[in-house]
Amino acid sequence: MTDKKAGGDVRLTGISKTYGSFTAVHPLDLTVPEGSFFALLGASGCGKTTTLRMIAGLEDPTTGSVFLGDKDVTDLPPYKRPVNTVFQSYALFPHLTIYENVAFGLRRRGIRSVKKQVDDMLELVQLGDKAKHKPHQLSGGQQQRVAVARALINHPQVLLLDEPLGALDLKLRRQMQLELKRIQTEVGITFVHVTHDQEEAMTMADTVAVMNGGRVEQLGAPSELYENPQTTFVANFLGTSNLIEAEVAEAAGGQVVVTAAGAKLRLPAARCATQPRTGGKLLVGVRPEKISLAHADDAGDIADGRNRFTGKIADSSFIGVSTQFVIDSPVCPELEVYVQNIERDPRLVPGAEVVLHWNPEHTFGLDAAQDIDAGVETVEETA
Amino acid sequence: MTVTEAPPASPAPAAPEPVLRKQPVRRKLVPYWLLLPGILWLLVFFALPMVYQASTSVQTGSLEKGFQVTWHFQTYWDALSEYYPQFLRSLLYAGTATILCLLLGYPLAYLIAFKAGRWRNLLLVLVIAPFFTSFLIRTLAWKTILADGGPVVDVLNTVGFLDVTGWLGMTEGNRVLATPLAVVTGLTYNFLPFMILPLYTSLERIDPRLHEAAGDLYARPSTVFRRVTFPLSMPGVVSGTLLTFIPASGDYVNAELLGSTDTRMVGNVIQSQFLRVLDYPTAAALSFILMAVVLIMVTVYIRRAGTEDLV
Numbered sequence: 001m002t003d004k005k006a007g008g009d010v011r012l013t014g015i016s017k018t019y020g021s022f023t024a025v026h027p028l029d030l031t032v033p034e035g036s037f038f039a040l041l042g043a044s045g046c047g048k049t050t051t052l053r054m055i056a057g058l059e060d061p062t063t064g065s066v067f068l069g070d071k072d073v074t075d076l077p078p079y080k081r082p083v084n085t086v087f088q089s090y091a092l093f094p095h096l097t098i099y100e101n102v103a104f105g106l107r108r109r110g111i112r113s114v115k116k117q118v119d120d121m122l123e124l125v126q127l128g129d130k131a132k133h134k135p136h137q138l139s140g141g142q143q144q145r146v147a148v149a150r151a152l153i154n155h156p157q158v159l160l161l162d163e164p165l166g167a168l169d170l171k172l173r174r175q176m177q178l179e180l181k182r183i184q185t186e187v188g189i190t191f192v193h194v195t196h197d198q199e200e201a202m203t204m205a206d207t208v209a210v211m212n213g214g215r216v217e218q219l220g221a222p223s224e225l226y227e228n229p230q231t232t233f234v235a236n237f238l239g240t241s242n243l244i245e246a247e248v249a250e251a252a253g254g255q256v257v258v259t260a261a262g263a264k265l266r267l268p269a270a271r272c273a274t275q276p277r278t279g280g281k282l283l284v285g286v287r288p289e290k291i292s293l294a295h296a297d298d299a300g301d302i303a304d305g306r307n308r309f310t311g312k313i314a315d316s317s318f319i320g321v322s323t324q325f326v327i328d329s330p331v332c333p334e335l336e337v338y339v340q341n342i343e344r345d346p347r348l349v350p351g352a353e354v355v356l357h358w359n360p361e362h363t364f365g366l367d368a369a370q371d372i373d374a375g376v377e378t379v380e381e382t383a
Numbered sequence: 384m385t386v387t388e389a390p391p392a393s394p395a396p397a398a399p400e401p402v403l404r405k406q407p408v409r410r411k412l413v414p415y416w417l418l419l420p421g422i423l424w425l426l427v428f429f430a431l432p433m434v435y436q437a438s439t440s441v442q443t444g445s446l447e448k449g450f451q452v453t454w455h456f457q458t459y460w461d462a463l464s465e466y467y468p469q470f471l472r473s474l475l476y477a478g479t480a481t482i483l484c485l486l487l488g489y490p491l492a493y494l495i496a497f498k499a500g501r502w503r504n505l506l507l508v509l510v511i512a513p514f515f516t517s518f519l520i521r522t523l524a525w526k527t528i529l530a531d532g533g534p535v536v537d538v539l540n541t542v543g544f545l546d547v548t549g550w551l552g553m554t555e556g557n558r559v560l561a562t563p564l565a566v567v568t569g570l571t572y573n574f575l576p577f578m579i580l581p582l583y584t585s586l587e588r589i590d591p592r593l594h595e596a597a598g599d600l601y602a603r604p605s606t607v608f609r610r611v612t613f614p615l616s617m618p619g620v621v622s623g624t625l626l627t628f629i630p631a632s633g634d635y636v637n638a639e640l641l642g643s644t645d646t647r648m649v650g651n652v653i654q655s656q657f658l659r660v661l662d663y664p665t666a667a668a669l670s671f672i673l674m675a676v677v678l679i680m681v682t683v684y685i686r687r688a689g690t691e692d693l694v
Contacts, residue, residue, distance in 0.1 A: 058595050078598040091596035095614045104610075105600035150600065 008034035008069045010055060010158050010190060015064030017050050024050045026214045027063060032158070032192055032207075034069075037184050039193045039205035043237070043375075047214040048194045052160050055192065056085045068157050079108075084151035085160040089167070090143045092135040098122070098146055099131040105154040121153045124183070141172045148180070152187065161193040165200065177203050198238045202226070210234050212375070226287075230273040232366055235285050237375035242291075244284045244332045245368065251276045256365065258282055261330040263309035265363065272365035281368035288336040290362040293325065295345060296353035308357040311335065313350050323348075327356060440667035450663060462668045466652050470676070473648040476563065477632035480570035484578035484627045485620065487571070492582035492619070493612075497591065510579050518573065522640050525569050529559045529641065536560075561643035569637035577626040585619030586612070621688045629677055649673055 010032040017025040025047040032038045040048040053059035055066055057078035065074045073081050084105065092101050102121055106114045122128045125145035127138075135143055144164060151159055161180070165173045181204050184191045195201050201208045202222035209219040210233070218225055218234045229235035232243060246258035246265065254269050256276045265284055269276065276282050286307075294302055302308060311329030323344070327335040337356065339348075348354065440458060444450035463470070495506045513521055528535055539545050540557045548554040553564040589612060597607040613620075635650030642648075649669060656666035 056599060058599070077603075078595070079601045079603050083599075085596070085599045087592055087596055089590070089592060091590065091592040093593060093596070093611060095611075104597070104602075108601040108606060154600070 008157055008190070009067075010192065011067040012051070012055070013065050013067070015051070015054060015061045015066065017047070017054060017059060018062045023214055025054075028216060030209065030216065030219075032190060034190050035188050036206045037181070037191045037193065037204055039195060039201035039208045040211055041195055041198060041201040041208050041237075042211035043196055046211040048196075048211045049162055051211070052085075052162055052192060052194045055158065056083055056160050057081050058085075082154075082157040083160060084154050084156040084158075085162060086144075086147045086151050086164045088163040090135075090147040090164075092143055092146055092150070094135055096134075097131065098127065098133050098135065098138070101135065101146055102150045102153055104150060109154075117153055121149045124152075124186075125149045140168055141176065144168060144176060145179075148183065152183070152189070155187075156189065158190045158192060161191060163194055163196070165195075165197075173200070180204060202238070210237060212237075228271060228273075228364060229285070229366070231374070232283065232370045232372055233375035235364075235366065235375070236373070240288055240336055241285045242288060242332060242335045243366070243372050244286075245372070246282050246284045248276045248278050248280050248282050251278055256282070258284055258365075260284070260332070261309075263331045265307045265309075266360040267307075267363035267365055268361060271361075271363065274365065274367040276365060283366040283368045283370070283372060285364045285366060286358055286362060288324070289322075289338045291335075291337045291356050291358045293327075293337055293339055293345075293348060294355045294357065295347045296355060297347075299355045302355060302357050305360070306357040307360050307363060308355055310353065310355050313348060313352045313354055315350055316348070327354065329356070436667045436670060439663050440671055442664050446661050455664070458664045458668045459672065462665050463672055466649065466669060469647055469649045469652050470672070472646070473632050473650065473673075474676070474680075476567050476570060476638075476646075476648060477628050477634075479567050480574060480631050481578075481624050481628040483567070483571040484575050485624060488575055488578035488582055488623065489620075492579050492586055495579075495583050496586035496589075507583070510576050510583075513576065519636065519640075522569055522573065522636055525565070525572065526560065526640055529565050529568070531558055531560060560641065561646070563642070563646050565641040566638050566646045566648075569641045570631045570634060573634075573637065574627040574631050577630075578623040581622040581626060582616065582619040585616045585622075589615045617688060621685065624684075625681060629681070632677055633673060 010030075012028055012030040014027045014029060015025065016023070016027045028051065030051075040051060042048045050059055054061045057073070057076060057080075061074065065072055067073065068082065073083075093104065096104070099118055099122070103114045103118045106117060111117075118131075119128065122131055125148060127142060127145055127149070130138060130142065130146075135146065138146065144167075147164065164180075165176050168176060177200055180191075180193075193201070193205060202225075205222065207219065208222055208225055210217045210225065212233050218230045220228075225234060226238055229238065229241070232241075235241040235243065244260050244265070246260040248256060249259050249264070250257040251269065256267050256269050256272060258265050258267070258276075267284060272282070274282070296310065299310075309329060309331045311327040311331070313325055314328045314334070315326040317324050318341075320341070322338045322340050325337040325339065325348070327337055329335060335356065438452055439450070441452060441454050441456060442450040443453045443455045443458075491506075491510075495503055495510075499506050527533070530536070536545075536557065536559050539559065545554050545557055545559070548562075548564050549556070553567070554562045559565050559568075593611055593615070594607055597611045598604070602610060632648075633650050635648060635654050638646050638648045638651050639654075653666050653669045653673075656662045656669065660666075
């Protein structure tokens, strides 16, 4: 990290890709700072892999340029770019041993004594004893580590990861996430990681770009994206959001007051993605874990100044660390509330009347002109 | 769970035991039943003729007096010393034709596998289209194509191609027909599909992402081919060359129709010994020598190519 060369950023300027009449990536400007762990997050078909392949040179952009540092690499073929890719299917060479797979890039660049480097790299990914094996003799997780080693050994300016953990089972995936993060911190190379798994993106990346329909919806640190989504897609795709359709009653002095089905809710104007206008519509959002539940009998104990309204428990599921409630309320159907299992209130069972309340600071506002369900995952992604 | 279910479970296995014992026996026999037709076929049409030929090769006698098994192995030596030029010629022609098939077939198979897109199936049909016509008719057609003074020969003559082949000893003067070149051309033409199809099958199985990965790892396109594509297509190269070389080395139709007495291959000798000279022992001995030579060459070749290692 200390021997950083100035301006080793990846810069995409006005880059786009169209296939016939289909636009995979709309003109896009993006800067990935050197040494960062950057994630492109989105559902399958959102253009994230195409963007990655344009950086690698495996896809020619229809318009725009790719810069590595100050160098325009748009017209360079992949084998001339100081960029390496970890492919989704790993794409290990089946006819070569693990050792030769890892040495491949070094040999192509005419480096003669590769033994030490290859041994060190295999050590880094803990596969020193597998050097003489063929790829098909290794498990999925081991193949994945070979793919990482094969790319990293070349000390690329940028390492591109195309859903590298997609084929692994959940437990191994979590383990590899930490492993990749550790390697990235150790070698200090810029990582650009493509994934459809929002948890993976948030755990690993410094900066996440959420892509949807060939465009970047929002870019920022994971906590920033989670706390301050700017669109309904981001609000729903990253975690779960309760979005309430409300009418602006008052917008002055840094405070916005809205009404929804008779309930009066407040939120800071600074947390509105759009300029709220009195009498206009606003989507009010709150994350399920920010909401507290109180039984209707205890309504009087709730502190003043909190957003509150009543509802009825429709469903509850015990998860272990928390209990997830689904609440029906005239304000919003099917509200989700996650309550930590610290002291469980035995009265909170389906059918019980409850009061939902939360700190108004934890409320965000979105433009009501959008599809309220954008980014809601209906089917488990398998891509 | 184990505690509650253990008592009722213990008598249960006793009852179905005889049933369990019967089933594996019947199931074990299934593979043999499935093999039976093939084995019978091979027995009648392969093993028996082989034994018959082997016995013929060590017989002596004549057609009038009848042949007797006399364990006369001298026939092998006599046949080899008399016909070794035809043997060498067969191996040379078949080898040349195999190399030409590989050089012509590989680019085509590569194109069909990776670049043809929606034309892929049509091109594959075109590759096997010659099989819709008889082998003999197609070879006879080449007689016309390569005829003296025909357009093909004229062009080859004008561009100086015949000077080169003449220097290589494959043609004489400005003739193509009845020269080694004509025979090799015929062999190449007739066996080309047997080269292309296995090549295509093994190229088509290569994941195109391996090409991308190699390119991503600093391999220029020529290196990608040398280090990734070609090694991975070795199973196709091996089976293609075998499917071309083995039948080509025993072929006699091409030499018969397109060649002359100077281009006789071992297949022509065997054919005439069997059907014209009626010297059955010599013909049988020649057949066995050819088989042994090809078998040894193929074994050495497969060992060297080392394709068992490829998955």
